[in-house]
Amino acid sequence: MNALAVATPVDLTELRATLAADAGPVRFVAGGTDMLISGRPLPETGLLVDLARVAGMAFxxxxxxxxxxxxxxxxxxxxxxxxxxxxxxxxxxxxxxxxxxxxxxxxxxxxxxxxxxxxxxxxxxxxxxxxxxxxxxxxxxxxxxxxxxxxxxxxxxxxxxxxxxxxLLPRSAFVKLGSRQDMTISRLNLALLAEFRNDHFGLVRMAAGAVGPAPGRLHLAEAALAGRKLEAATLHNFISALVAEVDTAIPGRTSRLYKRRAIAGLGLDLIAQAVGLSPRDRLFEDAAQ
Structure with missing residues (x-):
């Protein structure tokens, strides 16, 4: 069994040459934070390429x-x-x-x-x-x-x-929910990109993480906002759509009931951030009832 080889290329030319010269399995490491935190072992064989010194890859x-x-x-x-x-x-x-x-x-x-x-x-x-x-x-x-x-x-x-x-729509926002305020792994996170003018949404693009096996678009929630006026009825429909997204993504999981409630509140915070209002605005408080 061949031992693990480590390469530390300093530019893109050397990086390409390193990859072309080795036919075995190759893995890459840059910051290495996930490896350090989770205690993942290094691979025993193959080639490990350290990208930290490669000029031109950080911009x-x-x-x-x-x-x-x-x-x-x-x-x-x-x-x-x-x-x-x-x-x-x-x-x-x-x-x-x-x-x-x-x-x-x-x-x-x-x-x-x-x-x-x-x-x-x-x-x-x-x-x-x-x-x-x-x-x-x-x-x-x-x-x-x-x-x-x-x-x-x-x-x-x-x-x-x-x-x-x-x-890249004019308004965007990101919110997350974790077990504590700082340095927390998301139990749920949401991202929104939107057009918003004269109290009306135009195009809307949304995605969620920590719901299914991979982050994905929220098409039902997008449809509940796109072309709509920011008002109580729109927010109620938006919350219903978010809940339906959770039901579709994790129908049999024990976390479903928790995430149905969590995504409603987090979704309202997301909208408030995107349109520049306080989440304590009466509009959002009424929608949360």
Missing amino acids: IDSCVGDVRIGAATTVAALAADQGLRTRLAALCEAAAQCGSVQIRNRATIGGNIANAAPAADLIPVLVAAGARLALLRRDGTQCEIALGEYTQISGQLIMEVILPESC
């Missing part, structure tokens, strides 16, 4: 057109980027609530995607934003796929996260 390009984010960009950098906040505030909010300061300084957006935890905070925002991934294959070629098509294939590396301009 945020949010000026015009599609937003492009390098896979090695840290969660802390996402939270602090003002250009990104202008284009997609929800992603900055999700990043700011992801783990501790130490975790955010090490964890990367590519690692958050590759780890594929059902409760990951960044992924619902990315799903709602129609994210695509630029991948590097072992043979040096690149391809682009939808986020939902990604699977952990050995040697296939996430290089960039691409947020299409057409999906």
